[in-house]
Amino acid sequence: MPRPLAAPPARWLARAGAATARSRAVTACSTAPRLATLRRSTSTSTVSTSPTSTTSTTSPTTTSPTKTAPTQSTSWTRSLTPACSLQDLAFQLFDVLDIERTVLAASPRFQAHTRDVVESALSTAQQVALRHYLPHNRKSDLQEPTFDPATGKVAIIPEVKAALEQFRAAGLCAAHADEDLGGMQLPSTVTNALMVPFYAANIGTASYTFLTTAAGNMLRKYGSRQQMERYLAPMLEGRFTGTMSMSETQAGSSLGDIATKAVRRADGTYAIVGKKMWISGGEHDLSENIVNMVLAKVVGPEAPNHTPAGVKSISLFVVPKFRVNPDGSLGPRNGVSLGGLNKKLGWRGTTNCGELLFGEQGECVGELLGEEGKGLSVMFTMMNEARITIGFIAAALAYAGFAASVSYASERGQGRAVDNKDPASPPVLIKDHPDVRRMLLLQQSYAEGALALCLYASRLVDRTHQAAPDADPALLKREALLLDVLTPIVKSWPSQWCLESNSTAIQVHGGYGYTRDFAVEQHYRSARLNMIHEGTNGIQSLDLLGRKMLAMKGLPVLLDAVRGAVEDARAAPFADAALQRRAQLLAEAADRLERTTAALANAPLKTALANSHEYLNMAGFTVVAWMWLAQETAAARKLAGAASGGLGPDETDFLRAKRRASRYFFAYELPRTKPQAELLQSLDDVLLDAEF
Numbered sequence: 001m002p003r004p005l006a007a008p009p010a011r012w013l014a015r016a017g018a019a020t021a022r023s024r025a026v027t028a029c030s031t032a033p034r035l036a037t038l039r040r041s042t043s044t045s046t047v048s049t050s051p052t053s054t055t056s057t058t059s060p061t062t063t064s065p066t067k068t069a070p071t072q073s074t075s076w077t078r079s080l081t082p083a084c085s086l087q088d089l090a091f092q093l094f095d096v097l098d099i100e101r102t103v104l105a106a107s108p109r110f111q112a113h114t115r116d117v118v119e120s121a122l123s124t125a126q127q128v129a130l131r132h133y134l135p136h137n138r139k140s141d142l143q144e145p146t147f148d149p150a151t152g153k154v155a156i157i158p159e160v161k162a163a164l165e166q167f168r169a170a171g172l173c174a175a176h177a178d179e180d181l182g183g184m185q186l187p188s189t190v191t192n193a194l195m196v197p198f199y200a201a202n203i204g205t206a207s208y209t210f211l212t213t214a215a216g217n218m219l220r221k222y223g224s225r226q227q228m229e230r231y232l233a234p235m236l237e238g239r240f241t242g243t244m245s246m247s248e249t250q251a252g253s254s255l256g257d258i259a260t261k262a263v264r265r266a267d268g269t270y271a272i273v274g275k276k277m278w279i280s281g282g283e284h285d286l287s288e289n290i291v292n293m294v295l296a297k298v299v300g301p302e303a304p305n306h307t308p309a310g311v312k313s314i315s316l317f318v319v320p321k322f323r324v325n326p327d328g329s330l331g332p333r334n335g336v337s338l339g340g341l342n343k344k345l346g347w348r349g350t351t352n353c354g355e356l357l358f359g360e361q362g363e364c365v366g367e368l369l370g371e372e373g374k375g376l377s378v379m380f381t382m383m384n385e386a387r388i389t390i391g392f393i394a395a396a397l398a399y400a401g402f403a404a405s406v407s408y409a410s411e412r413g414q415g416r417a418v419d420n421k422d423p424a425s426p427p428v429l430i431k432d433h434p435d436v437r438r439m440l441l442l443q444q445s446y447a448e449g450a451l452a453l454c455l456y457a458s459r460l461v462d463r464t465h466q467a468a469p470d471a472d473p474a475l476l477k478r479e480a481l482l483l484d485v486l487t488p489i490v491k492s493w494p495s496q497w498c499l500e501s502n503s504t505a506i507q508v509h510g511g512y513g514y515t516r517d518f519a520v521e522q523h524y525r526s527a528r529l530n531m532i533h534e535g536t537n538g539i540q541s542l543d544l545l546g547r548k549m550l551a552m553k554g555l556p557v558l559l560d561a562v563r564g565a566v567e568d569a570r571a572a573p574f575a576d577a578a579l580q581r582r583a584q585l586l587a588e589a590a591d592r593l594e595r596t597t598a599a600l601a602n603a604p605l606k607t608a609l610a611n612s613h614e615y616l617n618m619a620g621f622t623v624v625a626w627m628w629l630a631q632e633t634a635a636a637r638k639l640a641g642a643a644s645g646g647l648g649p650d651e652t653d654f655l656r657a658k659r660r661a662s663r664y665f666f667a668y669e670l671p672r673t674k675p676q677a678e679l680l681q682s683l684d685d686v687l688l689d690a691e692f
């Protein structure tokens with residue numbers, strides 16, 4: 001008999017004792033074997049890593065890099081690790097987004113959670129990422145998965161499975177899930193923050209769990225009780241993994257052109273026949289079963305070889321690698337087989353199927369998820385979640401590159417100050433050259449700005465999807481529209497500009513950054529994917545301008561939110577001249593975006609959409625400036641409060657660094673939106689004229 005949904009898995013019961021979400025979370029975090037106790041001051045704790053660790057440092061004054069095993073602090077201090085700064089995550093969650101008031105207290109679903117629970121969970125995530133994900137990041141890049149056509153099996157280095165087991169054992173597979181499904185019921189804002197250390201440490205391994213979480217959330221929303229028992233419960237236990245099976249060779253951006261078919265069977269299931277391409281995590285032995293979420297078109301017996309055109313004929317199917325018996329045990333192999341793996345630029349630890357074949361080796365049975373013909377709109381649940389995740393991944397990789405850059409620039413000696421005429425004087429550290437500082441500030445402002453944006457969007461997910469029953473419906477509608485408007489920006493701005501940040505990290509390392517001895521080149525290769533998958537940035541730009549701004553008229557809610565932050569900064573009793581000045585610059589940028597959108601709205605649609613890429617960039621830099629003003633306002637508030645005592649020198653340094661990065665972004669980055677506005681308002685149509 002399938003396990004009833006109301007009964008939490010035994011694993012949780014054993015661990016949790018009292019059955020509240022809060023106690024479960026605390027217990028899950030505090031009983032795992034490797035957890036550090038929560039500290040909010042300078043840490044003395046270090047976690048040793050294996051010598052295969054990805055980050056190397058150089059001796060300050062030699063030109064030959066000596067690889068040494070890094071020391072990774074897990075403190076709540078400014079010190080950056082190759083994962084990320086917990087201090088920054090906590091600042092963004094509690095001081096900028098004020099999630100205690102705006103998320104935890106705002107919804108009955110989250111009310112049992114406190115700041116302590118969240119901090120403890122962040123600490124756990126950082127520990128697991130540093131101990132179990134980071135050490136094999138380079139190894140899985142060098143020894144990527146291989147496929148043996150004779151056996152149909154994929155070989156993956158054992159560290160990947162071991163790391164996923166640690167992730168599961170720490171309770172992270174179900175961190176987001178409902179209490180009655182055995183989860184911790186943490187908000188998305190928190191669960192997304194928890195994943196940042198994993199993405200930064202080893203995206204190749206972390207991708208398996210993010211795909212599973214997103215597939216599980218879709219099952220939770222649209223699945224029948226039986227589907228949840230069969231598939232979702234083992235996903236939350238970490239026994240099954242999930243995939244998103246949409247793309248085909250001829251149908252990537254244009255999913256309306258997929259050719260995979262679903263033929264109704266007498267028992268209400270469907271026979272799936274077709275070939276998918278690019279499917280991440282489509283084959284491996286890391287889990288007991290793989291639950292593929294497959295888009296296909298239902299064909300009738302009257303026309304079995306005809307797949308109707310367009311997206312309205314697409315349905316979504318749950319297609320497991322192994323069929324699942326009614327009692328939850330694994331049945332025979334379903335007809336899903338691997339045709340080959342892609343050899344990729346980055347994310348090499350993640351298997352990526354060159355061909356995932358359905359119905360070629362034995363019958364492939366799928367179960368409908370949702371209704372026939374509504375497959376794409378159901379899949380959008382997973383796609384929208386994945387788009388926000390891509391923003392997080394891009395931000396996390398930029399974070400990792402920034403951490404490596406700060407570390408390298410703090411040790412590498414080269415050259416002398418321009419006003420030092422003494423050739424016999426010792427070299428200075430490269431971080432003392434203004435141009436290197438420029439590169440460090442660029443990375444900080446892109447990584448932390450992107451992270452702020454992703455967290456802001458996650459908060460909108462919590463506020464709109466998990467609102468209290470008495471929440472103001474008008475406010476909910478506005479926040480839902482704001483989330484719609486921001487989603488393409490969250491996916492695209494970090495994808496493009498955090499890649500630039502990863503490129504800049506290589507530049508900070510000079511020639512060494514271009515070698516495979518240093519982690520930054522791997523970050524760069526991995527980050528390059530983010531502009532391509534989950535809807536290319538070109539497709540996102542059409543979505544932003546054509547759908548969200550022009551058709552859905554989403555600009556006013558965005559401008560209201562931006563102008564609200566401007567007013568908050570201006571009205572703050574602690575606002576000094578610098579903060580006022582930056583509030584003014586953001587107000588002008590918002591006006592520019594308004595004028596530019598109006599000009600495009602009045603242009604022929606084809607001309608407007610031809611310029612959507614530039615528009616996306618302009619909107620992106622404006623939105624990230626908004627995120628920086630919000631961060632700087634929070635930092636200034638804390639610093640002003642510190643006048644009466646309470647902040648240690650470390651936190652003061654952290655907050656001053658926030659203000660400095662904001663100053664950099666407003667001075668060097670936001671001004672890009674002026675020529676962008678000029679170009680867009682000129683309605684140039686060279687992109688329509690060009691011929692090749």
Ligand SMILES: Cc1cc2nc3c(=O)[nH]c(=O)nc-3n(C[C@H](O)[C@H](O)[C@H](O)COP(=O)(O)OP(=O)(O)OC[C@H]3O[C@@H](n4cnc5c(N)ncnc54)[C@H](O)[C@@H]3O)c2cc1C
Nearest residue numbers: 244245246247252253278279280532533534535536538539
């Ligand atoms: C490593 C990797 C992992 C992936 N994982 C998955 C996965 O797990 N599941 C899955 O289903 N898919 C996955 N994909 C597929 C990915 O989503 C597609 O590659 C992506 O959607 C683009 O499709 P395409 O490659 O066919 O390119 P195309 O759609 O052919 O696009 C090529 C170029 O043309 C542009 N273009 C296309 N159409 C338009 C248009 N209408 N207007 C303007 N420009 C346009 C694009 O922006 C792009 O620059 C993965 C891809 C990679 C590389």
